[in-house]
Amino acid sequence: xxxxxxxxxxxFIGHRKFALVFSxxxxxxxxxxxxxxxxxxxxxxxxxxxxxxxxxxxxxxxDMRATLASSGYPEAVVQHFGSNKDVLxxxxxxxxxxxxxxSDDVVKILAASKTGSGDIRSVEFVGPTFGKELFxxxxxxxxxxxxxxxxxxxxxxxxxxxxxxxxxxxxxxVITVGLFSIFQLEFTLPVLAAxxxxxxxxxxxxxxxxxxxxxxxxxxxxxxxxxxMNISINQTLPRTILTSLTTLLVLLALYFYGGxxxxxxxxxxxxxxxxxxxxxxxxxxxxVLMLGATAEDLLVEVVEKEGVDQPEHPYTP
Amino acid sequence: MNKNPTWKYLVLLLIVTFGxxxxxxxxxxxxxxxxxxxxxxxxxxxxxxERTKRILETAGVEVKQIxxxxxxxxxxxxxxxxxxTARDVLRNKLGNSFAVAAADLPTTPSWLESLGGAPMYLGxxxxxxxxxLMQVDMVAxxxxxxxxxxxxxxxxxxxxGIRYSGINRQENGAIFLRFKTEELQEQANAxxxxxxxxxIATIRESDGSFTMELQLTESAISEIKKAALKKNMxxxxxxxxxxxxxxxxxxxxxxxxxxxQLPGVKDPSVAKEILGxxxxxxxxxxxxxxxxxxxxxxxxxxSKRFYYRDGRPILLQKRILFSGDNIVDASVSIDExxxxxxxxxxxxxxxxxxxxxxxxxxxxxxxVVYVETLGETKxxxxxxxxxxxxxxxxxxxAPVIRDQxxxxxxxxxxxxxNEAKDLxxxxxxxxxxxxxxIIEERTxxxxxxxxxxxxxxxxxxxxxxxxxxxMVVFYRVFGLVASFALVLNLVIIVAVLSLLQATLTLxxxxxxxxxxxxxxxxxxxxxERIREEIQAGAAPQMSxxxxxxxxxxxIIDANLTTLIAxxxxxxxxxxxxQGFAITLSIGIVTxxxxxxxxxxxxxxxxxxxxxxxxLSI
Numbered sequence: 033x034x035x036x037x038x039x040x041x042x043x044f045i046g047h048r049k050f051a052l053v054f055s056x057x058x059x060x061x062x063x064x065x066x067x068x069x070x071x072x073x074x075x076x077x078x079x080x081x082x083x084x085x086x087x088x089x090x091x092x093x094x095d096m097r098a099t100l101a102s103s104g105y106p107e108a109v110v111q112h113f114g115s116n117k118d119v120l121x122x123x124x125x126x127x128x129x130x131x132x133x134x135s136d137d138v139v140k141i142l143a144a145s146k147t148g149s150g151d152i153r154s155v156e157f158v159g160p161t162f163g164k165e166l167f168x169x170x171x172x173x174x175x176x177x178x179x180x181x182x183x184x185x186x187x188x189x190x191x192x193x194x195x196x197x198x199x200x201x202x203x204x205x206v207i208t209v210g211l212f213s214i215f216q217l218e219f220t221l222p223v224l225a226a227x228x229x230x231x232x233x234x235x236x237x238x239x240x241x242x243x244x245x246x247x248x249x250x251x252x253x254x255x256x257x258x259x260x261m262n263i264s265i266n267q268t269l270p271r272t273i274l275t276s277l278t279t280l281l282v283l284l285a286l287y288f289y290g291g292x293x294x295x296x297x298x299x300x301x302x303x304x305x306x307x308x309x310x311x312x313x314x315x316x317x318x319x320v321l322m323l324g325a326t327a328e329d330l331l332v333e334v335v336e337k338e339g340v341d342q343p344e345h346p347y348t349p
Numbered sequence: 350m351n352k353n354p355t356w357k358y359l360v361l362l363l364i365v366t367f368g369x370x371x372x373x374x375x376x377x378x379x380x381x382x383x384x385x386x387x388x389x390x391x392x393x394x395x396x397x398x399e400r401t402k403r404i405l406e407t408a409g410v411e412v413k414q415i416x417x418x419x420x421x422x423x424x425x426x427x428x429x430x431x432x433x434t435a436r437d438v439l440r441n442k443l444g445n446s447f448a449v450a451a452a453d454l455p456t457t458p459s460w461l462e463s464l465g466g467a468p469m470y471l472g473x474x475x476x477x478x479x480x481x482l483m484q485v486d487m488v489a490x491x492x493x494x495x496x497x498x499x500x501x502x503x504x505x506x507x508x509x510g511i512r513y514s515g516i517n518r519q520e521n522g523a524i525f526l527r528f529k530t531e532e533l534q535e536q537a538n539a540x541x542x543x544x545x546x547x548x549i550a551t552i553r554e555s556d557g558s559f560t561m562e563l564q565l566t567e568s569a570i571s572e573i574k575k576a577a578l579k580k581n582m583x584x585x586x587x588x589x590x591x592x593x594x595x596x597x598x599x600x601x602x603x604x605x606x607x608x609x610q611l612p613g614v615k616d617p618s619v620a621k622e623i624l625g626x627x628x629x630x631x632x633x634x635x636x637x638x639x640x641x642x643x644x645x646x647x648x649x650x651x652s653k654r655f656y657y658r659d660g661r662p663i664l665l666q667k668r669i670l671f672s673g674d675n676i677v678d679a680s681v682s683i684d685e686x687x688x689x690x691x692x693x694x695x696x697x698x699x700x701x702x703x704x705x706x707x708x709x710x711x712x713x714x715x716x717v718v719y720v721e722t723l724g725e726t727k728x729x730x731x732x733x734x735x736x737x738x739x740x741x742x743x744x745x746x747a748p749v750i751r752d753q754x755x756x757x758x759x760x761x762x763x764x765x766x767n768e769a770k771d772l773x774x775x776x777x778x779x780x781x782x783x784x785x786x787i788i789e790e791r792t793x794x795x796x797x798x799x800x801x802x803x804x805x806x807x808x809x810x811x812x813x814x815x816x817x818x819x820m821v822v823f824y825r826v827f828g829l830v831a832s833f834a835l836v837l838n839l840v841i842i843v844a845v846l847s848l849l850q851a852t853l854t855l856x857x858x859x860x861x862x863x864x865x866x867x868x869x870x871x872x873x874x875x876x877e878r879i880r881e882e883i884q885a886g887a888a889p890q891m892s893x894x895x896x897x898x899x900x901x902x903x904i905i906d907a908n909l910t911t912l913i914a915x916x917x918x919x920x921x922x923x924x925x926x927q928g929f930a931i932t933l934s935i936g937i938v939t940x941x942x943x944x945x946x947x948x949x950x951x952x953x954x955x956x957x958x959x960x961x962x963x964l965s966i
Contacts, residue, residue, distance in 0.1 A: 086796070154793050184913060228918045229933065240907055270877050271877045281812065293801060297859055
């Protein structure tokens, strides 16, 4: 089965103004939301205590909330997840309630109440300064990953391509994080890890297009840069779409069957893969074009090399 | 064209054999068992083995196999019920010197084991257990070191007969001394720096007053901190052994943190209570001479006012006779009136001091002070909350010395049997050199762990089947080949993870799922290239050849950049996230091998070396 019978000839680069408007709108909405309502940090970053309890019978979260409120935890958030037998309790950090003993205390209080304490499914606690540290380390990791990628692409291609790919990556990360802010999805450590995977994935797509552009710069010497880019994007289009589809397939499996723990992770990657696919077509190459890249940028280097260690052109049949 | 040289088949055979052998230990399910290890100086030997056998026989526990290896007894049992019985009965009968832990023992056949085969090492989020990240309070370590020097310097100058006109502690921990003459200043400088080369002395003269400031060198401070961390890890190890946990992980992280992982521990509160406690004992003499100022009034410089648990004050001499560090054994017992007590055995240094002091002070009182460091939350003016340490010192008993004491004695006055039990355990395991705080806890109950395994497995399976179906629909024979490469890729990932004994976490499983989706990318790239060549009018054999050749550098570029992101992730990662980075990295590398090398061999096998009119792609 083939996605397209013949090679497509869509004028992607020609439509870059529409893409620009679309991207800027998404970025602006994301930034607006980030500055006005911020992110809904999970306890990995905000610090605090999270408990999951499971009971043999249905339990009332109202009763539990009242019990905890009257025992020194008025800020406890108690809710069901999954079924009425499963309870999720969150307790934010507050002076006096900021050490790992809070969870033990909560279990004790519930055990003494008529609800009981059920079975502990999981306990998470993150201390006051540690959450901030994790967040800072995470942001640093994102920055390092971007720098690493920039160096690699500059080395393998050229600085305009390097900037183009990094622009596309920043675009993807900001929009994904922006969507997390707009929909107030929980921003956790696995989500941050997924963002790094998004960088890897989106870059994968971009590199494949760049590689083809480089190849075509050599083959199609008469064609101008814009046209070469269009041809390259169209040539790689079936691959771009098919790989996104296989990746989305496994991510959907992960989203629906992987359980709560992997939900946010899978959601981040699903959003990231969609936006990454879009950006590798509509953001990366147009940025390179706007920076004024021409065939000579990539060819000069190769011509120099040719005489030395590449007697035969590797891509000409 | 497109024929395989024989060496390629050999390499393929090698890859498949490697994958199958090292992945296969995962097919053998672990079986319930218990493990016995010796604590402190107790050695597990054939005697212990015989005792263990007898105890289990008497208790009527059916034993599958019992072995003594690497100083550990491993008992394999038939059911979880037998595991619980065996653990409880062994804990009761073997005594304090041995720790008994329930453990799930691998059933890898010995021929596989001899090749280094072992099942994957599951992270706590999959097997259940407790993870703590502990922060060692290095500020307290530095303060304590400075405190010690303060006392040492005073003692030294007194012994040397060098008079100073003032001594105090600076804000930064430095010791500040004042002398009347330059000569005294010089003498002191010489004496102090010879005795303590790790101190830097700064001498000054102003307004006829001669001063000396003493500070620990940077390297001395970092040595002290390193030693404190080491001692803390040792103490934690001892305490965990006392708790009876199989395969605990105690690891240093950075300069001032310790990771503790306790697989299989279901109740984190007990572990928290025992691990974080810095409780120890200090023994002082009661200041009987100044008893008049016990409640109010000026406290003489050599003494300090302490309080009983009920708030009654008592005046004790500042000098510590001996402390928890001098205790080599402690166990729960009962005193004459039947109350809970801890019986203590001292080391020789402690025993000497104890017998000297008690011999000289018959009729006086000796106080046992319980010292515990607690973490407390403070909120500063900017609204930042942070933990600070607070020391609690309570006099638990101050009996009259009736006889000269020696190596052994009993402490009573405790609040119940549980406290006696905990205190005995902590004294046995050794005190922490510095307070520790849990800054991160992740506990996963056994049911959630099993759930996570099942869900992770299900999503790998479904993701995998969907991709296989997709590939076969889109690329027919070539899709089948890609599917085989994908299966082999998964087997190799499992084999490499098993061989490296890298921790497989739930995000790690997610990494596997993601790899499945992304691994076929290389094949998609190649197959699309082949289609392009066919459309451009190339002959089938030539299309295959060029397809593989032209896609090669693209695949390498695309995968290497993803690998960069994965490696950054690994460096940043805490436990579970690192698991994701590991499987992703391994997956990227193995997928390049299977998608390029292995798939080519198979395609050549199908199509190579014959005349073709068309390709099934």
